[in-house]
Amino acid sequence: MRLLTRADLDGLTCGVLLSVVEPVGEVVFVEPHRMQRGDVDVRPDDIIANLPYHPGCGMWFDHHISNKPPEGTRFKGAFHVDPSAARTIYDYYRDPRMDRYQELLEATDRVDAARLTLEEIRNPTGYVLLSLTLDPRSHLEQSLQYCHDLLEWLKTESIDTIMARPEVSRRCRRILDDQKRFERLLLQRSRSEGNVVVTDFRSIDRPPAGSRFLVYALFPQCNASVKIYPARDDEGSVGISLGHSIVNRGQTVNVGRLCARFGGGGHRGAG
């Protein structure tokens, strides 16, 4: 049986949990847009997790509201708007053999639903820091082998043992260094205007990688952010991103709709 999943912490945790209850042989990491475009060879005994539905699969588990199947779609597995697809899987099987992964599952929920504390955003450790080694926004070299290895380690090793592995600790050091430099730059280039923090990166060519939530930890009195930056593939133009704070949750403006009025788009909390 193959598992098709996403190469993020949620996708890996899905792999860990499913291996307890299903005879998962091969794991294939798939990007969601490839599944959406129908570019993926899906077989009748494949399990798809944390990815859009494909009618050719044997089982499907997902939690993304945007992937909600049309009413009446029949499939084996579960779709539920949960903090993570791993949580959807856990609730579906309710198998006590999965309980040893409770800590991993809780961290996966918090990471995937962006429910992190101020402290976890500023000084990530453990599973939260580990999740950043899989995040393309960390600008690390992408390695499929690393994803496969990590999935195996997560099945049997403690988080401390995993973090001490050279492949992991090297990546984590890079992330924490970048994040320090990113924090300094954010503080230099941001100002608060009422309840909105405005960050102007127009003159910055390649900012160091850092959490997109860090600005909210640095400006906890603000409940929304505006970021201005050079548009990547349109020289001379700027991009503008708006978002709700994940720390101070009082913002009520639907920023996706606001952006749509100016030719942009997005969700309620980010546009």
Ligand SMILES: [Mn+2]
């Ligand atoms: Mn997910």
